[in-house]
Amino acid sequence: MAGGFPVAITGMGLVTAAGIGVEPNWDRVCSGISCARLDERSRDGEAHVICSVPDFDAGALLGGFAAWQTERFVQLAQVAAxxxxxxxxxxxxxxxxxxxxVVVGNSLGGANALERQQENLYQRGQTKVSPLLxxxxxxxxxxxxxxxxxxxxxxxQVVASACTSGTSAIGAGRDLLRSGRCDIVVVGGTESALSPLVMAGLMQMxxxxxxxxxPETASxxxxxxxxxxxxxxxxxxxxLERLTDARSRQAPVHAVVRGYGSATDAHHPTSLHPDGRGIETALRWALADAGIDPSQVDHVNAHGTSTQQNDLVEGTVLTRVLGSRPSVTSTKGVTGHALAAAGAIEAIYTALxxxxxCAPPTANLEHLDDALNLDVVAKTPRRAPMEVAVSTSLGFGGHNAALVLTRN
Incomplete structure (x- = not known):
């Protein structure tokens, strides 16, 4: 297979709106059925659409200590790990x-805890603020x-680069293996910031x-x-382990991380560069790092947020770099956008x-944007032999990252 520094994915764990565990997640994303629902906690009565993890009992899954002393974004990560x-x-x-x-992507930390304790401060005074805040x-x-x-x-360490955090954590973990500093690195991303304040801020922008x-058709x-x-x-x-190490201990190898690239738009705090220069550079770097020609890519798990700008810019870049051959999917139609965790979650879906x-369908895709020349999988899963896949991530701050994975 290709060059680069091959790193084996020997273990995977998922906790998302699609379920707790890799198998329930895979079944749900392949179903194309959205996990979205209404969340009516906003103070002015305006409802938001969210995708939250169902039936998550930290006490049962982690024990009482973790349930009361850690915040939900930590609990989700520990269960997945x-x-x-x-x-x-x-x-x-x-x-x-x-x-x-350990390298983890996260951006918003314990936003819910901060909001709860700030309310305690304002309503009950300093002595009622938790020492664990x-x-x-x-x-x-x-x-x-x-x-x-x-x-x-x-x-x-934690990598905080908005919605590319999980992808960049994988890249950073691979570097630790490449340097010889570590033999095993647990990498990924986590986010749980569906707080009223954060949701209000995202809505206002x-x-x-x-x-x-x-809500089920919103994404x-x-x-x-x-x-x-x-x-x-x-x-x-x-x-993650070096491929040679994984094979020597006869470990399962779900997929191989062959390439990683990152780049910055240096354009605007929250808007993409209109030409997609950051994500194009990141994708080309990842392919070069892997020693993979663009014509070899069979599949793309796209960032695909369901915003007008992201999907148009990203889709245009994918065609410019890879052509129209690869199948493309966005699993956010099912899971929603898990922000800093999205890249890690989607890297696992790419490995699967x-x-x-089998490429999962892009949920709720009825009419492909006429401006896009992409082979987007829709309605039902698509079975086809696939050897090389790409996962892309774009984030606020102009951050961009891409991974190249191979089947072996």
Whole structure:
């Protein structure tokens, strides 16, 4: 296969609106049935459409300590990480923790905790503010708590680059393996910031869908009638090892990370460069890093947020770089947009697409935007042999990142 520095994905864990666990997630994204619902917590009575994790019981899944001392974005990550470790066949009580790293993407931390405690301060006074407030909302704490949980004593950090955070965490974890500093790196992304204040802010800036009458059709990537994204929560965690190490211990290899690229628009705080120069550069770097020719790409799991600008700019770049051959999907039609966690979640869906030879449909796509020349999978899953796939991510701040994965 191609060049670059091959890193094996030996374990995967998912906690999203599509379910808790990799198998329920795969079944749901392949169904094309949206997870969106109305959330009516806004103070002025205006409803928002969200995708939240169903039936998540932190006490049952993690134990009482985690349930009351950590915030939800940490809890989601820990559950996903434990699944990934089990999948990879690793027992933290048996490995050399000094050779294990943790890199997690997150942007908004414990926004819900901050809002709750700010209300306590205003209504009840300083003495009623929790002493756990700061560690509950700091973004770095998810990497810290994960390291504690899995006894990982190597480097641990959080990558905060908006909606590319999860993808960039995978790139950073791969670099730790390449450098020789670590032998195992647990990477991924997590986000749980569906708070009234955050939702109000996203709505006021025009990022969210206003299609509240039929929430299940609100997220419609690449559709001509798209009007904004559906905010979501979730976590996706992957265990990365050098491909040679994984094969030597006969570990399962779900897919291989062959290339990573990142670039910045340097254009506007929240709007993409109209020519998509950042995502084009990131994608070309990822392909070059992997030693993959654009003509070899079989599939793209696109960022595909369901906003007018993102889908048009991203779709145009995909055609410019890859042509119209690859099948394209956006799983955000089912899961919504999990912000900093999205890239990691979608990297796992991309690995599953390669493993199963099956591309999930883009939910709610009825009329492809006439300005796009893409082969977007819609209505039903598409089965086809696939060897090379790309996952793209774009974020506020002009951040862009791309991964190239191969089946083996």
């Amino acid at each position: 434990r699944e990934a470790l089990k999948d990879a066949g690793w027992n933290p009580h048996e490995w050399d923790g000094t050779r294990v790293g 700061v560690p509950m909302f700091m973004v770095n704490m998810v990497a810290g708590y994960m390291a504690i949980d899995m006894k990982a004593q190597g480097p641990s 025009g990022a969210l869908t206003k299609a509240t009458e039929e 419609r990537p690449f559709d001509s009638s798209r009007d904004g994204f559906v905010a979501a929560e979730g976590a996706g965690m992957l265990v 697409t390669l493993r199963h030879g």
